Amino acid sequence: MFKVPINTPIMDKEEEEIVQKVISERYFTDQSYEGGKYVREFETALESYLNVKHVIAVSSGTAALIASLYAAKIEPGDEVIIPSLTFVATANAVKAVGARPVFVDIDNYYTIDAKEIRKKINKRVKAIIPVHLYGHVANMDEILEIAEEFGITVIEDAAQSLGSSYKGKMSGTLSKMGCFSFYPGKVMTTGEGGAIATNDDELADSLRKIRNHGFDKTGSITTFGLNFRMPQINAAIGSVQLKRLPQFLVAREKNAFIYLKYLMELSDKITLPPIRDGAKYNWYLFTILHPKRQKALENLKREGIDARVYYDPPVHKTPSYSYGGPLPKTEMVSKTTLSLPVNPIVNEDIIKKVTAILKESLN
Ligand SMILES: Cc1ncc(COP(=O)(O)O)c(C=O)c1O
Known part of the structure; x- marks a missing residue:
């Protein structure tokens, strides 16, 4: 154990009490489209913190990336541009949906170099994932301009940047979808956990279905999905952490x-x-x-x-x-x-x- 850890969860009685409460309710998970009481509370609080229309809480940052790639309809044979200076989960998520990560160099801010992105564009490239590494926000203006020009989806990997902003907007809300991680080493934690932020109603609907085996609001299976649900205990911890x-x-x-x-x-x-x-x-x-x-x-x-x-x-x-x-x-x-x-x-x-x-x- 280090005297000064690189990062550590900071919690007190309030987190302990809410966990006890959820356990006493025996309310661990919820298979509804909406996600259940504690998940909805956490999502609503994050929506307001981020000033974004929808937040979909999931089981990890990796799950957030994979769900976003499915929602963006990334398929085998597609290419996804990412930086190589990132946590390996960014690339693994791309690989998990059957697509190929295309690695691009960084600029002087440790984030993906927009100029280098241009050189890698071809017909197979369907998405770009800028990573706001160390909490440093990527050059989103130029990245979004390139994406617009070529009709490519941008998904932010905001796993490390909750609370960072760019020109007054929160990181993770600057593109179609932004993915967060609440792993214990992050700026706040839910234990394990993640979330996707989006202003797009259709993507939010897809993400809610993808999170829960493809079930829609009425309980019919209408699309592909997996179990990416965030447990209620984790969401309850998240609401307390978000206040702090x-x-x-x-x-x-x-x-x-x-x-x-x-x-x-x-x-x-x-x-x-x-x-x-x-x-x-x-x-x-x-x-x-x-x-x-x-x-x-x-x-x-x-x-x-x-x-x-x-x-x-x-x-x-x-x-x-x-x-x-x-x-x-x-x-x-x-x-x-x-x-x-x-x-x-x-x-x-x-x-x-x-x-x-x-x-x-x-x-
Ligand atoms: C840049 C980046 N992307 C993705 C992830 C994956 O998040 P998780 O560990 O919650 O799956 C992490 C963090 O762990 C990360 O730092």
């Missing part, structure tokens, strides 16, 4: 700005997180590029500070894929990237210590 989220994000932002202040003196040797114009980050992670990453990592771990490498190797170099390179920026970043804890339990003293270790590791 704004306060979690304030603490993260405060920590990020303290990091920026202290690390400025090293800015000629390490790369600080670039902030895109118009974007506000949720500071899921505070990610730097450090030329002596391994040494920094070991020194931080020795002091009980859980820094992490996200991601090395990048997905196009993992065994299930091993194609699609070279992606020079992705490969360069993957060798030097280092994510530091910026979660609400971090404080100024910890940040001072991290700064000192990062500095000493440069020698």
Whole structure:
């Protein structure tokens, strides 16, 4: 166990009490089209937080991606453009529906490079999944413009970016569908869990059916579906966590700005997180590029500070894929990237210590 985890669920009595309540009701799941009481409560609260028409809660972020790809009618033989610098689930979801991930390099913000997307467009490309990696929002204006030009669906992988925004709109609501994860390491959690946000009534209807074996409102099976339902206990935890989220994000932002202040003196040797114009980050992670990453990592771990490498190797170099390179920026970043804890339990003293270790590791 680390003294300072990279991320950790922050909960108190309210989460414990709601779980007890749901257990006492013996109300674990609900096969209705709407999803049941606690799921609907959580979805409604998220709709209002995100300012979006529909939220469909599901069992994980991976399930959210797979359900969205089915809803977008992605089929075997289709291609889906994704970044390679992402968690492998983005690619695996594409593979799960029988389509082929096409890997694209990143821009200077660690998110998919819109210019590189253009080079990969062909008739088989049916979707683009930008990933708002580390909470950094992708270049959505240009991505949406390309998608519009070629009639391609955009599905945001917002698993890491709940609470980030771009030009005043929440990440995950900038395209047709946005997929969230509530895994315990995220900015808020439901245990395991995920959700899809959409403003499109038809897609919302498809997603509700896909979540529950294809059953429609009347109980008839009208389409393909699987069991992607979010359990009621998880949804009940989610509603409590969502109330706390704004306060979690304030603490993260405060920590990020303290990091920026202290690390400025090293800015000629390490790369600080670039902030895109118009974007506000949720500071899921505070990610730097450090030329002596391994040494920094070991020194931080020795002091009980859980820094992490996200991601090395990048997905196009993992065994299930091993194609699609070279992606020079992705490969360069993957060798030097280092994510530091910026979660609400971090404080100024910890940040001072991290700064000192990062500095000493440069020698
Ligand atoms: C970028 C990204 N996509 C997808 C996922 C998958 O989410 P989950 O673990 O909830 O299935 C995750 C997180 O774990 C992620 O970080």
